[in-house]
Amino acid sequence: MKNIIVVLALLFPILSFAQFEAEEEVTVSEEQNDDVYLTGEKIKVNSKIDGDLVTAGGSITLKDSITQDLIAAGGEIMIDGYVADDIRTAGGSLTIDANVGDDLVAAGGEILISEETIVYGNLISCGGKLTIDGETKGLAKVCGGEITLNGKIAKEASFYGGTVTINGEVRGPSKIVAETIIIGENAKFYADVEYWAEDREVDFKNSLINASASFNEDLAKEEHQFSWGFFGIAALGFWIFYILSAFLIIALFNALFKNWFSKAVTYVNKDLLKGLGYGIAYLIGVPLLILITFMIVIGIPIGLLLTVLYLFSLLFGHLVVALLIAHYLNSRNEKSWNFWTLVSLALAIAIIIRLITFLPFLGGVISFLIIAVGYGVLAITLVQHKASLKLST
Numbered sequence: 001m002k003n004i005i006v007v008l009a010l011l012f013p014i015l016s017f018a019q020f021e022a023e024e025e026v027t028v029s030e031e032q033n034d035d036v037y038l039t040g041e042k043i044k045v046n047s048k049i050d051g052d053l054v055t056a057g058g059s060i061t062l063k064d065s066i067t068q069d070l071i072a073a074g075g076e077i078m079i080d081g082y083v084a085d086d087i088r089t090a091g092g093s094l095t096i097d098a099n100v101g102d103d104l105v106a107a108g109g110e111i112l113i114s115e116e117t118i119v120y121g122n123l124i125s126c127g128g129k130l131t132i133d134g135e136t137k138g139l140a141k142v143c144g145g146e147i148t149l150n151g152k153i154a155k156e157a158s159f160y161g162g163t164v165t166i167n168g169e170v171r172g173p174s175k176i177v178a179e180t181i182i183i184g185e186n187a188k189f190y191a192d193v194e195y196w197a198e199d200r201e202v203d204f205k206n207s208l209i210n211a212s213a214s215f216n217e218d219l220a221k222e223e224h225q226f227s228w229g230f231f232g233i234a235a236l237g238f239w240i241f242y243i244l245s246a247f248l249i250i251a252l253f254n255a256l257f258k259n260w261f262s263k264a265v266t267y268v269n270k271d272l273l274k275g276l277g278y279g280i281a282y283l284i285g286v287p288l289l290i291l292i293t294f295m296i297v298i299g300i301p302i303g304l305l306l307t308v309l310y311l312f313s314l315l316f317g318h319l320v321v322a323l324l325i326a327h328y329l330n331s332r333n334e335k336s337w338n339f340w341t342l343v344s345l346a347l348a349i350a351i352i353i354r355l356i357t358f359l360p361f362l363g364g365v366i367s368f369l370i371i372a373v374g375y376g377v378l379a380i381t382l383v384q385h386k387a388s389l390k391l392s393t
Contacts, residue, residue: 056348073351177219250346264381265328278379279372286310321374322350
């Protein structure tokens with residue numbers, strides 16, 4: 001299984017051995033023989049990473065190879081080095097100018113997949129302006145306000161956008177849903193095409209190679225579902241809302257419970273498995289307790305209160321865990337980060353966790369495990385604190 005899944009499933013013990021750095025400007029100039037976690041305003045990776053790279057920052061530049069997964073979130077991202085496994089990235093401006101050993105999943109305001117790029121797996125991408133000049137060996141599913149295909153797609157392809165321009169090759173069956181469809185002189189379709197466009201008629205010129213193109217009225221429904229307005233504005237609005245609200249919540253938690261989080265990090269290494277047990281007991285046990293209270297008439301008010309508190313803990317669980325990790329890294333690296341540095345670092349970690357939990361099924365499992373570890377460690381801290389109070393009295 002991919003190492004990044006293991007990283008987040010076990011989270012804290014793996015981070016103890018992985019390389020982590022958080023500064024305003026971070027430059028990796030020497031080969032790294034482990035998983036690497038970077039956050040900062042400007043991040044430059046100029047040397048090989050023999051493991052996963054997980055990074056978040058304002059500007060991210062990758063110039064050398066990564067032997068496993070790359071997960072990156074930032075304002076401007078430039079990937080100019082070979083990635084042997086998956087790439088999952090989101091940002092304002094994304095440039096992919098390197099071969100990708102498996103899948104490429106990208107979302108952003110402007111995305112360029114260069115002519116030199118080969119994606120050996122599948123391409124899944126959504127953006128305001130998306131240009132695909134490279135080659136995809138698997139299938140492609142893309143959406144955006146303006147989509148241009150100049151490269152090659154070896155298997156089936158689906159395009160959803162405001163304007164879709166095809167000036168490249170699609171080897172498998174394809175589906176195009178857009179307000180405007182433009183077929184260039186170099187376009188080639190080697191399998192049947194289904195399409196929907198506002199003006200109905202599309203000139204496919206000489207692009208159909210032993211294939212046919214058919215207008216499908218039913219695809220109009222998909223045009224509304226996958227329009228730029230939905231994917232672009234909604235996605236952008238979601239991330240803006242998420243980042244702002246997460247920042248405020250993390251800052252509030254850090255202001256109210258800073259000392260508690262600082263104490264909790266001491267139990268991360270020595271009581272990790274115990275903390276995981278506590279956390280699982282909480283996440284599974286509380287719903288059972290709520291169910292029991294609803295079965296007893298006089299317990300219904302308690303059940304309602306527990307339900308609200310439980311849902312609140314699930315909703316903000318990844319933010320709590322991100323803040324705990326930030327305090328843990330501060331303690332482990334013997335740093336003296338100030339209040340806002342800890343908040344900023346926790347926000348970057350929360351964004352990375354949120355991106356990874358988008359994985360189908362596994363994302364839910366990962367989310368459950370990291371929240372269980374986080375709440376479990378905090379529960380141990382509370383128990384130990386109460387025990388020390390009793391001894392003092």
